[in-house]
Each structure stands twice: as C-alpha cells, then as structure tokens.
Amino acid sequence: MKRGALSIALAAFVMSVPASAEEAQSFSHDQIATGAELYAVNCSPCHGARMQDPGAAFNLRKFPPGQRERFVNSVIHGKNQMPPWGDFFDPEQLEALWAYIMAGER
Numbered sequence: 001m002k003r004g005a006l007s008i009a010l011a012a013f014v015m016s017v018p019a020s021a022e023e024a025q026s027f028s029h030d031q032i033a034t035g036a037e038l039y040a041v042n043c044s045p046c047h048g049a050r051m052q053d054p055g056a057a058f059n060l061r062k063f064p065p066g067q068r069e070r071f072v073n074s075v076i077h078g079k080n081q082m083p084p085w086g087d088f089f090d091p092e093q094l095e096a097l098w099a100y101i102m103a104g105e106r
C-alpha cells in the first residue's frame, strides 16, 4: 500500500519535469532557494527580477541546460558587458545559482 503511493508520487514527479530537463539533473530545494537569493542580490539588477525582463542582458530562462561549463565560465570571467565575478562565489554558490537558473523559475 505504502509502496504504491510512493510510486504514484514518483511518477507524478517525473511527469512534472519539463521536457528540456533531458540532462536529468536534480537540484535540492535548498540549493534553488540559495541560488534565488544570490541571484536577487547580484544578478537581478541586469538580468531582471526572477529572470524576467532581462533588457539588454542575456535571458537566463533561455540558457541551454547542457552548458553548465559555459555558465560557470561566463560568470567567473565575464562576457562583454557582463562583469567577471572571479572568485566572488564559491563553488557551492555557483552550483546554487546554476540550480536556480535551471530549475528555479520553470
């Protein structure tokens, strides 16, 4: 009985994952929440609150899911008008930002 309920919950969860999540990454709630906070403070002035209304900056909702390395690289080294963050974020914080951008608003 319990088992059945669990697999129904699991199936519902799997079906709710958007098709673009083929790279099958899973992020914890904490990670996404941490990323959301870091984003709100550091990134939203240019990329828009909740990644809406990015203006001239990149629309992060459209960032390709498979390109985590490109993400980390662009954040650390910057890109054109995007400032380089260097070691401002530790690896865990970068991962949290990535989690938020991949999963936070979708």
Ligand code: HEC
Pocket (backbone or CB within 6 Å): 039, 042, 043, 044, 045, 046, 047, 056, 057, 058, 060, 063, 070, 071, 074, 075, 079, 080, 081, 082, 083, 085, 097
């Ligand atoms: C001062 C404004 C500004 C801030 C602050 C800023 N960005 Fe950006 N960001 C930009 C602009 C402008 C671009 C477009 C760069 C281009 O392609 O010319 C960009 C592009 C990007 C890209 C795409 C780079 C690529 O590989 O094409 C990512 C990812 C990104 N920003 C993440 C972040 C994150 C995460 C933060 C917060 C830690 C942040 N940005 C903060 C202005 C900003």
